[in-house]
Amino acid sequence: MIIQGPKKIAFFLPNTFTALNMACGFASIVFAMKGQFYMGSMILLLGAIFDSVDGRVARLTGTQSSFGEQFDSISDVISFGMAPALLLYLRFFxxxxxxxxxxxxxYLLCGALRLARFNANIDRVTSDYFQGLPIPGAALAVIGFVLFSTEFTLGPWAKYIAAFYAVAYGFLMISNIPFASFKNSEFVKKNKRKVLAIIFLTFTLILVHEQVMILGVTTLYVLSCLVYDFAHRKELATIFDWKEEDEE
Structure with a gap:
């Protein structure tokens, strides 16, 4: 079927945001190779914004497609896999x-595996939780740590902390730990104004002091999800166990 007219433009719109995300990943690599780690991190933050937009635009315009899903994953490997890995290497290792x-x-390998597993299970994973930490979340954690290191001197411990970050967040991506997506959260639905206020305050603080806030927000999200998983282990134990007929 040939797509024509406004529908054709709508089809390319979400893919344009995906391409912009990929461009940010490439630009981050270029900045990192020049030793400009602050700019390399901040351009990835812009890429994360583009990545959060493309899927929403596709749903709003009714242009979701298998092509868009695969293109998005390839873009994510570059922007949230390769670029953060290179930032870590050039900054610390x-x-x-x-x-x-x-x-x-x-870190890069785990990110690629996370995306491959997501694509394979895209029709089965519950919308309430992510199976493992999404690769954009892991990339934001790396960005936060790199930005933190540009503001504060970590001394001889920097490379060891960075190594822990890379390995820990890599394994969080391929783990079966459920991370909240907030898509169907009852708390969000019942407290929309409070949630909007919290989001606005968070973005304001990030704009004021991004070197601390990005690291703080991602760490808070990850730790809260880990604590919730530990407290509700029995309830969430089988959330990603699919029946054999679902795999046929």
Whole structure:
């Protein structure tokens, strides 16, 4: 079927945001190679905004497609996999030899596996929870840490903390830990004004002091989800266990 007229324009609109996300990932790599880690991190933050928009635009215009899903995943591998891994390597691991290459590669590999698993299970995963930490969330955590390191001196411990970050967030992505999506949250539905106020306040604080707030927000989200999973382990234990007939 050939798409024509306004429908054709609507089809390309979400893919344009996906392409902009990919462009931000490429630009981040260029900035990182020049040693401009602040700009490399901030351009990835812009990419995360584009990534959050493309899916919503596709749903609003009714132009969701298999092509768009695959294009989005390829873009995410570059922007939230390769670019953060390279930021980590060039910022912290250049003088560690082979181990310095392996550590950020673990993050990149886990991110690619996370996206592949998401695509394979896209019709089965509940909309209430993500299966493992989404790769944009892991990338924001890396961005937050890199930005924090540009503002505060971490001394000889920087590379060890960065290594922990890369490996820990890599395994969080491929874990079966449920991370809240807030898509169908009853709290959000009942407290829309309060939630909007919290979101507005958070974005304001990020604009004021991004070197601290991005790290703080992502850490708070991850820790709260881990605590919730621990407190409701029995209730959430089988949330990602699909029946055999679902796999046929």
């Amino acid at each position: 250049q003088d560690l030899g082979r181990i310095g290459v392996i550590i950020p590669f673990i």
